[in-house]
Amino acid sequence: MAALLKRSASLLRAGALQKHGVLTKQALCLFSTNMRMFTNKISVEMDGTTGVAVLTMKSPPVNSLSLDFLTEFTISLEKLEMDKACRGVILTSALPRVFSAGLDITEMCGKSAEHYAAFWRAVQEFWLKLYTSNMVTVAAINGSCPAGGCLMALVCDYRVMADDPKFSIGLNETKLGIVAPFWFKDTMTNTIGNRETEKALQLGYMYSPADALKVGLVDQLASADKVETVASTVMSEWLAIPDHARHLTKSMMRKPTRDRLVTHRDADITSFVNFVTKDSIQKSLQMYLESLKQRKR
Ligand SMILES: CCCCC/C=C\C/C=C\C=C\CC(=O)SCCNC(=O)CCNC(=O)[C@H](O)C(C)(C)COP(=O)(O)OP(=O)(O)OC[C@H]1O[C@@H](n2cnc3c(N)ncnc32)[C@H](O)[C@@H]1OP(=O)(O)O
Numbered sequence: 001m002a003a004l005l006k007r008s009a010s011l012l013r014a015g016a017l018q019k020h021g022v023l024t025k026q027a028l029c030l031f032s033t034n035m036r037m038f039t040n041k042i043s044v045e046m047d048g049t050t051g052v053a054v055l056t057m058k059s060p061p062v063n064s065l066s067l068d069f070l071t072e073f074t075i076s077l078e079k080l081e082m083d084k085a086c087r088g089v090i091l092t093s094a095l096p097r098v099f100s101a102g103l104d105i106t107e108m109c110g111k112s113a114e115h116y117a118a119f120w121r122a123v124q125e126f127w128l129k130l131y132t133s134n135m136v137t138v139a140a141i142n143g144s145c146p147a148g149g150c151l152m153a154l155v156c157d158y159r160v161m162a163d164d165p166k167f168s169i170g171l172n173e174t175k176l177g178i179v180a181p182f183w184f185k186d187t188m189t190n191t192i193g194n195r196e197t198e199k200a201l202q203l204g205y206m207y208s209p210a211d212a213l214k215v216g217l218v219d220q221l222a223s224a225d226k227v228e229t230v231a232s233t234v235m236s237e238w239l240a241i242p243d244h245a246r247h248l249t250k251s252m253m254r255k256p257t258r259d260r261l262v263t264h265r266d267a268d269i270t271s272f273v274n275f276v277t278k279d280s281i282q283k284s285l286q287m288y289l290e291s292l293k294q295r296k297r
Pocket residue numbers: 061062064097098100101102103104105106144146147148149172173176178179180181271272275276289292293295296
């Protein structure tokens with residue numbers, strides 16, 4: 001397993017995964033009954049009787065989406081996707097207070113243009129795999145969830161969030177001096193509508209759980225200790241629908257948004273690299289990182 005993961009990770013980084021579908025053929029062996037898989041940053045527990053896997057992010061301190069994290073996540077998801085017995089995935093966090101802090105800012109600071117391009121391709125791949133998954137995807141949001149963390153929740157079919165006012169969720173990119181890419185914006189618009197997205201994105205607004213429920217950014221609130229149980233109940237409701245009908249409907253709803261990124265994928269990478277290599281943007285990101293560190297002092 002470790003060797004397979006290692007090879008899969010290097011293939012993904014090298015871009016071979018999309019070109020040759022190599023992982024598809026090599027990894028077909030997993031998860032046919034109850035199964036557990038652990039990587040450094042993610043654990044997956046698949047219940048063979050219900051067909052539901054729980055994918056738990058466990059990358060302290062804040063489950064930030066680094067290149068390694070994204071690679072492990074995408075590979076884990078792909079393996080579940082290939083297992084016919086797996087019909088649904090619940091995403092959650094093992095960390096107290098944080099679902100995911102979004103993209104790892106250190107991946108966007110002080111690195112080469114080649115690194116930024118590889119990182120951005122991995123972010124796109126992660127979004128595409130999760131957005132177009134055949135499985136039912138439910139986010140059990142048991143902590144704060146800014147930017148890329150919010151995006152991860154938004155691409156799921158359903159969101160249950162812990163009803164704790166200390167937690168917040170939203171696309172806060174403008175607060176870092178950066179701009180949410182068009183496909184982040186599309187994902188949010190598809191969920192809460194154009195007007196609310198326009199306000200939320202410009203202000204980099206972070207919603208409390210109650211406000212997120214009000215605007216439809218999340219579907220349901222639950223007490224912190226019940227989030228995963230509620231997510232499981234929701235999952236069984238969704239799994240009561242015949243897979244083929246539900247999946248064709250999901251594809252029909254999501255295809256235009258997915259196609260837009262696929263069509264403009266290379267241009268989007270170029271645009272990201274041009275943007276993030278600007279001195280002014282590097283300065284903003286460094287200052288933001290520093291401010292996060294200062295908050296603790
Ligand atoms: C016009 C053309 C446009 C083209 C497109 C261009 C650009 C688009 C580019 C990028 C899009 C980016 C989307 C993103 O996801 S950016 C990331 C945004 N994330 C955040 O703002 C979250 C910041 N973090 C927090 O608010 C808190 O950490 C959090 C509430 C999550 C948790 O709080 P807590 O108190 O528990 O923990 P902290 O003490 O704050 O943090 C611990 C530790 O972790 C470091 N850290 C936090 N978040 C990140 C992160 N996202 N990346 C890297 N590191 C992070 C933090 O600095 C602390 O480190 P240390 O002090 O312990 O060393």
